Amino acid sequence: MTSPMIQKDIVSACKIETVKAILDELNGDYFALLVDESFDVSRKEQMAIVFRYIDRMGFVMERLIDIVHVEDTSASSLKEAIFNLLAQHSLSPSSVRGQCYDGASNMQGEINGLKMLIRRESKSAHSIHCFAHQLQLTLVGVSKKCVEVGKLVVLISNIFNVLGSSFKRMDNLRDSQKSTIQVALDMGELTTDRGLNQQLGLSRACDTRWGSHYKSFNNFIIMFGSILEVLESLALDARSMDERAKAMGHLEACQTFEIAFMLHLMRDVLAITNELNKCLQKKEQDIANAMLLVEVAKRRFSLRSRRKLANYTILHHYRVEVFCNIIDWQLQELNDRFDEVTTDLLHGIACLNPINSFSSFDIRKVMRMAELYPDDFDESNMSILENQLASYIVDVRDVDERFSDLNGLCDLSKRLVQTKKHSNYPLVFRLVKLALLLPVATASVERAFSAMKFIKNDLRSQMSDDFFSGCLVPYLEKDVFDKISNDVIIKTFQDMKPRRIQL
Known part of the structure; x- marks a missing residue:
């Protein structure tokens, strides 16, 4: 039991039985594919393959079947890896009835993208561009049209890079935040309860990570005082003139009216789509309800039309050229990216x-x-x-x-x-x-990538692909794995190859 080879065989047996239990739930029925790629800690490209299917009780299930290392990320190579996996489990590509990917050209290409290659094998394998991915891209689209939004995103990213590049600065930020919360509690401005008023971290925004911009803006507003305090300290005590200059520049920019206005505006705008983001990440979310939720978000933006604005006491530039334009652009992006409703x-x-x-x-x-x-x-x-x-x-x-x-x-x-x-x-x-x-979003694939960081970390960066996959599948599908008896796993382990002793 202390032999690494034996341990790896046991892990493989656990994965084999977990996948077998999932395929038993599938019962040879139709299924949809959710596929995405991501680099692991050793910079290997890993492709996660998730099946979406309806079990015998009518429940919608999304299960990780495998995570496969791919040397080449071309559509033909991805198709070959997927079809090899299907053949390994005696499944036919003709059983595929849905596909969900991000917007990468190797996935969504209209001529030789993965979705078209699979549709040649199954005409009914309709493809959906991940709703959550499209939703996040609406902000990217707006930031490319509005200079003020672009400046805000760049400034926050740069400040987070400056503060996050040193453990000392992070400690100072946490200490300042802790003191601020304690003062507010002492004054009765905050209440104590489980899960309330926890210390926040620096949430880095990403163009393809769901809700990350909303969380980034919201945390920045809440931690604004602590961030200014650390930047002021850095502007006075930084060793190099370059660091002091950067800190002073960020400090001055943060305290302008434009940044304060844009921070609160974008937080309020993204709060509307943030609820939609959360709903899209539910495993049982169906596409009919998802489209209704998208329509709700569109209606909320429509209610804020420029022709219904009240008389604001801010400058015309911020009232019309910024506020109204951002609302209109956000609505336009939602309409353009969610045109599948037609x-x-x-x-x-x-x-x-x-x-x-x-x-x-x-x-x-x-x-x-x-x-x-x-x-x-x-x-x-x-x-x-x-x-x-x-x-x-x-x-x-x-x-x-x-x-x-x-x-x-x-x-x-x-x-x-x-x-x-x-x-x-x-x-x-x-x-x-x-x-x-028909999948709504690749949430289950993203959960696999999150779990990947726990299984394959800096201390275990050289683990083999088979061992990595063997650990990840039972870890992610714990509810399936927990129902498998030890006797079944032992039998699979014994049948893998001749053993000198019986467990």
């Missing part, structure tokens, strides 16, 4: 949504959606589906009261299985599953 596919999914007693149901739009899945609905199935839809909507909307309190497609799928109606209307249930298979 497609027949998403119109059909919206019609299946059970919210408000199936008020959006439209049999013609649902039938047009079914036509986009030629591998699942041939001519004979289409006529049967139309008849099933007519009976189904009368049943669930007018007859069976158990379907009156549903909040989305996820609830609908579970209720159909609970009431056994999935066997009464199998083609309708198939459509519901296909709608749920």
